[in-house]
Amino acid sequence: MTINCRGRLIDLFTPKVMGILNLTPDSFYDGGKYKNETEILKKVEQMLLEGATFIDLGAYSSRPGADHISTEQEKKRILPIVSLLLDKFPEILLSIDTFRSEIATACIKAGAALINDISAGNMDQNMIPTVGELEVPYIMMHMKGTPQTMKTLDQYDNLILEINTYFSEKVAEAKKHGVNDIIIDPGFGFAKNISQNFELLKNLKLLQFHNLPILAGISRKSMIYKTLHLNPSEALNGTTALNTVAILNGASILRVHDVKEAMECLNLMNHL
Structure with missing residues (x-):
């Protein structure tokens, strides 16, 4: 179970950690936390040193x-940071969290490695064909509606x-458009x-039916903090x-805010 990221084969039989860097002012946990290039570089260097693969x-x-923003606003936020990080860390594997094919194209052309789409192409009908043309790995998530409507x-x-059923249909569509490396995200929350x-x-293993890597994005979500x-x-x-x-229960990637603790978790699981 490997994916090709910028010519590097990443083995997901051994679980990996994906560190989160939110460039938004209103994310639920770390919105607005990284306000300048120095803070961004420091945070990313820390996550890489702690063991993040992505x-x-x-x-x-x-x-x-969450508030809706335009494509231009999203592009102005993300493209300079893609360039900044690749200049400082040339080997970095950047995942781009976007549902817009235009953003995906611009970021991959700038050197990013994979696309993480919360809508699995539902919010931009050009996304899946675009990922196929870009020939990069694609994380497709399960969601109904949009961030503005999903709660209902x-x-x-x-x-x-x-x-x-959703993933069966989406994986078939992606393969039809030449997307070879697919990761499924069940969309906690x-x-x-x-x-x-x-x-x-509890039933995450049942998603292994697709024989694809599974990403789990649980980090600091309301299922944890509201329950506790x-x-x-x-x-x-x-x-x-x-x-x-x-x-x-079968996750291949942990998407987290706290890389060090996630890596400790993986190391202990490997010893089991």
Whole structure:
């Protein structure tokens, strides 16, 4: 189970960590935290030294009810940072968290390595054909609606069956357009309430039906801090606990705010 990132084969049989860098002012946990190039470079260097294989850049907040921004705004936020990071860390593998094909194209041409799309092409019909043309790995996530509407769309007759059906259709579409390296993300917190998130985590192995790497993005989310009656800044311990469950249940990538702790989790799981 390998993916080709800028000519490097990344083996996902051994789980990897993806560090999060939000370039948005309103993300639920670290929005607005990195205000200048020095802070960004320091944070990314820290994540790389701690063991992150990928760094995921996002310039459009996907938290529930987040403000919509234009393509130009997103591009102005993200492209200079792609160039900054590649200049400082030439070997870095940048994942671009966007649902817009125009942003995907610009960032990959600037040197990014893979695309992370919360909508799996549903919010931009050109995204999947574009990823096929770009010949890069594609993370496709399960979500209903948009970040602005998803909170009202958590009705399912059979959660796992509906998610697997969704991915069967999306994977077939992606392969039709020549996308060879596909990673599926079940979308914790996206059009799912807290109990559904725990049901999904408990049954994550059932998504291995697709024989594709699974990304788990649980880090500091409301399923943790609301359950424990905390706030996101206090949710690291809970994140580590549930990341452990995700790995035991088949996750190949942990997308996290805290790389050091996620790497410790992976190292301990490897010893098991």
